[in-house]
Structure formats: C-alpha cells, structure tokens
Amino acid sequence: MRTDPLRIFLAGDVFGPVGLRAIQSLLPPFLASESVDFCVVNGENATAGIGVSDEDARAILAAGADAITGGNHSFEKRDFWPVLADNPAVLRPMNFPEAPGRGAAVFEKAGVRVAVLNIQGREDMYPLDCPFRAADAAVAAWEAESVPPIVLIDFHAESNQEKEALALAFAGKVAAVVGTHTHVQTADERVLPGGTAYITDLGMTGPLRSVIGVDPALAIKRNVTQVLYRMEMAQGPAALRGLLVEIDPATRRALSARRIEIVEK
Numbered sequence: 001m002r003t004d005p006l007r008i009f010l011a012g013d014v015f016g017p018v019g020l021r022a023i024q025s026l027l028p029p030f031l032a033s034e035s036v037d038f039c040v041v042n043g044e045n046a047t048a049g050i051g052v053s054d055e056d057a058r059a060i061l062a063a064g065a066d067a068i069t070g071g072n073h074s075f076e077k078r079d080f081w082p083v084l085a086d087n088p089a090v091l092r093p094m095n096f097p098e099a100p101g102r103g104a105a106v107f108e109k110a111g112v113r114v115a116v117l118n119i120q121g122r123e124d125m126y127p128l129d130c131p132f133r134a135a136d137a138a139v140a141a142w143e144a145e146s147v148p149p150i151v152l153i154d155f156h157a158e159s160n161q162e163k164e165a166l167a168l169a170f171a172g173k174v175a176a177v178v179g180t181h182t183h184v185q186t187a188d189e190r191v192l193p194g195g196t197a198y199i200t201d202l203g204m205t206g207p208l209r210s211v212i213g214v215d216p217a218l219a220i221k222r223n224v225t226q227v228l229y230r231m232e233m234a235q236g237p238a239a240l241r242g243l244l245v246e247i248d249p250a251t252r253r254a255l256s257a258r259r260i261e262i263v264e265k
C-alpha cells in the first residue's frame, strides 16, 4: 500500500477557449513539476461558457485531468448530455433530482482509490435536493466499503455561508471540500480540523482581464444599462487557478492545502 503523501490538484471552472488554452499549455507542466498524482478540473463552462463537449472533455482529460466536474451549466446544451451519460470521468452535480449522467465516481490511480463527488448549492441557485443529505449518503456508502476511498467534494455553489457550512459539516469526514462556480478565487484555503482541505472558491481557469470570464466592456455596459446584451468571452492572457492538496493515504485526510494561480506569459 502507498505510504507517501498523495498530491491532488483541483482546478476551478474552465471558461471557454481561453480557459481551455490554459488547461492545455499550463496544466501539464504544472502537474509534472508538482508530481501531482490525481487531478480534478471543473468543466462546466469549458465549451463556449456552457457545459463541456465530447471534444473538449477529451482535451481536458488529455491535459492530465482524471475527472471533470460540472455545475449549473452542465445540462444547458442538450448536445452534451451524451457526454455526461457516456464518459465516466465527466460528472455533474449529484443532487439534481433527475438528470443525465452521474454525480460521483471512484477512480483507482497511484495505488489508491479516489472518490470525486460533485454537488450543487441551493442558496441563490436552484431548489435542488439537499446537498448536505446527498453528500452524507454518498460519503456513508463509501465509508462502508472494504477499502474506503479518499473523498474529494466539488461544491458548486454561489453562497459563501453555504460553502463554509458544508465544509464544516464534512470536516474530518472527507479529504477535501472545494468550492466552484463564482469564478473568483478566495484566499481562505486551509486544512480544517480533522484533516479536510478547504477553499471557498478555486477561482476560474480563464481570461485574466474579464468580469468572471466575460468581456469587460460588455459586462460594464450590461451593468450600467441593465439591458441584457449578449455576453461575449474575454480574450487575452489566461490564468490557471486551483488548490494543491497533500493527503496522507493511511488516514485519507489532508496534510496541506496550497492555493494556485499561474498566469500565462
């Protein structure tokens, strides 16, 4: 059995072609230089901001991701439903009452089992099944297995308080709880009591000079006029953002959490 710490990287929402470019150019050298064993990428905005296509999912996996998580945009393009249904590495939030695809998967890699759970918050979002109860049931089922996995939770949520509450509810029960969805990286990364790595939001992997990924001029115009002009993605240099977590395979709990932002030259 593996004894040295497992190194896991979780990257925030990949936004459009600029985000995909960052994944293809910045992720592979980062994973190699940090000897990352397992990588999760949130892909809910990868294909033109809405969901992830088969081609783009393959590109993210080819760049080194082992799992791709989703969010509120996962189902918006019907064309991408087969990706959720057919690719076991592509997840969407578990607590949608009925939807294509799956919200969790267990992977075997680097001599360990890693479970990835994708759930979505409710505050200022949709009235989904309770994320706390959904996660509780999934974690309890894994804990009952003969070789329980290391559990990583991508909590796709708008509300800071909901994210902190869920993280503290699972502190000591899982290896990591990371927030996604807001596209703004928070500076509150830490290891919670009991050994659970946490950050309220991983931040966006996408255009640096943007309003959560959108062209700034258009975003400003929309805010000033309150007219819903069609949003366009910002261009320019990209940033890869996420959290690097070290996990003790014996305890299946986090030893450290380091926030990552790498900006394209």
Ligand SMILES: [Fe+2]
Binding pocket: 013, 044, 045, 071, 181, 182, 183
């Ligand atoms: Fe997003």
Ligand SMILES: [Fe+2]
Binding pocket: 044, 071, 072, 073, 156, 180, 181, 182
């Ligand atoms: Fe989202």
